[in-house]
Structure formats: structure tokens, C-alpha cells
Amino acid sequence: MKKWIMVLWAVLACMAGPLTLAAADAVRSTEERLEDIEAYINNGARNASTNAPTKIAGPGPGHNAWQMTATALVLFMTLPGLALFYGGLVRKKNVLSVMAQCMGIAGLVTILWWICGYSLSFAAGNPFLGGTDFFFFKGVDGAGVGQGYHWISNNVWAIFQLTFAIITPALIVGAIAERMKFSAILVFVTLWMFAVYFPFAHMVWGADGLMCGPLNPNAAIKALDFAGGTVVHMTSGWSALVLCIILGPRRGFGRQPMQPHSMAMCMIGTGMLWVGWYGFNAGSALAADGIAANAFTTTTLAAGTAGFVWGMVEYLLKGKPSVLGFCSGIVAGLVVVTPACGFISTGGAMIIGVLAGIIPFLACWKLKAIFGYDDALDTFGVHGVGGTLGAILTGVLATKDANPVVGGLADGLLMNQFKAIGITLVWSVVATTVIAFIIKFTLGLRPTEEVEEQGLDLAEHGEEGYHG
16 A cells, blocks of 8 residues: 555656656655645645655646636636627627627736736735735746645636636626727726725635635634625626616617527527536635535536526416526526535535526516616626525525535624625625716716617627628
């Protein structure tokens, strides 16, 4: 047995490559080497009981490989997943505008992230915002570990989090589709990232963040958010509601039909979102371990259940189950399970699936009709309402049997979840209101009536999605 353990150690040391050569001559006992292997396999911290450097000092190959895969999957959610999902839901004269907005946001946020966004989100700072240590990706390389977790490269962690930062403002596009100037969107996203996203990424996931229950023993609010219920879905969903109200409805809204131009495209986008979401949720375990496996499982159960329930509720109340209903239900299930996926059992996932298929459906069907706001592609109904529901259900369903970290936070967890929800809602609404009115009275939010009537594809981008 000892022989095979030493062989495994040799393989790991070789896979770590040149990062470990400097320690090749260090004296390290067999027991200490085995502790390193055990830590790697169990995704625990390296043993620090000796002055001799570890012989696997760099990232763990398997965990790093999964994290790079998860990062690619999350990017796949935006491009092409979200672009196709939203693109199919708008009228054909605006299909390219939605895609251009997704791509433009991806590029803009990447630049901001490299300059300062990553640092403001994850460098040590105060409870509300990170510091300047990682500006321009200083110290963010492949050899170092620890900025994210024990066995993944710092630069892989930084890019993994970049993909979250990209999709969050892109979700807002769904509420204001077909009627906001491209230039105004870019300015809005720039200001919104600094006012909302960077602070919330730090408060919820930063080691010294205000609401980071798992990592910050001094957190004022010890809340749980495994993969972005508050950081991603609540911030974008509630901001989307405010922005679409300030922007006003599409011209002809309520008087002329505005059906999706391609449900086939929307369905393809939905499938891509579901696949990409495994990187989003299971990737947030930051390792290829049992927590990731549980998040993978609960994500699947919640999404499938919610899609079916939404469709069946439509069948019961409207007489026909629509493809749009199945698509919306799947996305709603993914949204609601996101903050809980790494903390709940399979039974909890099924409860979430059922509720995600009913409550966001009612928000999209009835709430929007009652209040008359033009949430064009139901961003608020799915992400705002769904993200809020998910944060609440995390407080109800989280169990230490699924994740040991829950055990230390169980007392008062539901109340802490409500506190986190309140801060997220109020902060997002106030910040978005201020930003939207600044742009409205300077640059302007909307194109002219003629441009809106013609469609944003030709007027804003000089192209058409379809010819002939």
C-alpha cells in the first residue's frame, strides 16, 4: 500500500511541474508528504507543521482542471447561451442588438475586472469593498494559490469570478430589451459595476466581507450564498425592475403584439444555460470534490422539476403548456437553487424545483400585469423574484449533512438571510435609480421613436439578423 501511495505522490509532483523543482532537495518526511496528498484528495489546506517546503506547492492538477472547465462553462452561459435565449425572445428587428449588448458587456467588464474590479471584489479591504492589492492583476498568476482556494491557481480563480461578473449585468438586458441606447447601456454597466456588483461580490464572498458567513468569523451578517443568489440574481433582477420602470415601456406595449420571433433559438439558449450552469453552481465548490458533486446533483433536480412544474401550471391555468413556459421554468429552477445548491439535500432540491415552477410563474404572469411595467423578457420575474426566493429557501433548507459549514451558521440563519436580502434589495434599487437618472438627464436612455420603430439592429449596429 505504501508503495502505491508513494507512486501517487510522484505523479502529483510531476504534474505540478517546475513549480515544485525548487523544493526538490528539501527534507520532508514520508508522513508529511502523505499529509499533502491527503489534503489534496480531501481538498483541505496544506499541512504547515514543518519548515520544509511542500513538494506539491502549486495548484492541484485535478481541482485546477475542473475549475478551468467550470470557468469555460460559465462563459458559455453568456456567450452564446444568454445571447440566444434573449435573442430568440425579442422581435427579429432587435435580435442583433441583444447579442451586441451581451458581447459588449463581456468585453467591457473584462477590462474593468483586470484594471480594478477583481481587486475591489476580492482583495483584503473593509466589510464593504476590497483594497488595491490586485489592481492590474498584480500577483495574479498560475503558480500562486490561495486567493480563491487551496488548490486552484490565483489566475484561474480570478477568471472564474470574471465570468460571474460578465453575466450579472448582461441579465439586466432582458428587462430593457428593444428600447435602450447601446451607448447608454455601456455607461450604465460601467457605473453599476462599481456601485453594485463589486461591493456585493466582496460583501458576500470576500474573506472580510460584511455578509460572508462561511469565511468571515467577524461578519455582521452570517449569511449563505453558494453561487450567487444575492450577488448575481437579486442585484441584477431588482436593478432590472427599476431600470425598466425609469426607461418606460416599449412603444406600442400593450397595444400591439410583441411575441418572440424564434422560440427555437430561445430553446437552444435555454439548453446552453442549463449546461453552463453546472460551471456556475458546481464550480463554486472550487474543487472536484463531494460538495461539487452535491451541487451538480441538486442543480439538475431543481431545474428539471421547475421546468416541468411551470409547464404543467400553464397547462392547468391556460390550457396549453408552451415551450416558453418550459424554458422559463428551467431557468427559474436554476436561479432559485443557485444560492442553496451546495448546502441542501436532494429533497431540498425537489422542494425548490416545485416552488421555482410556481412562484416566478405567478410573478411573470400576474404581477407584471397588475403593475403594468414592461419587463420585456421577465428578468425581474425570474431573477429578481427567483433570486430572492432562493435566498430565503437557503435559510430554510440548508443542512450540515450536505455541507459541514452550515453547522456553524445554523443558529439564526434564516434571519441573517432576510437581512442579506434587505441590504441587497435596497442597495440595488437606490444605486440603480441614481445611475439611471444621471444617464437619463445627460446622455439619454432611449433612442428616437423612429429608431425604435425601425429596430435597433440597423440603427445602432448597421446590420440585420435576417435577409430575404
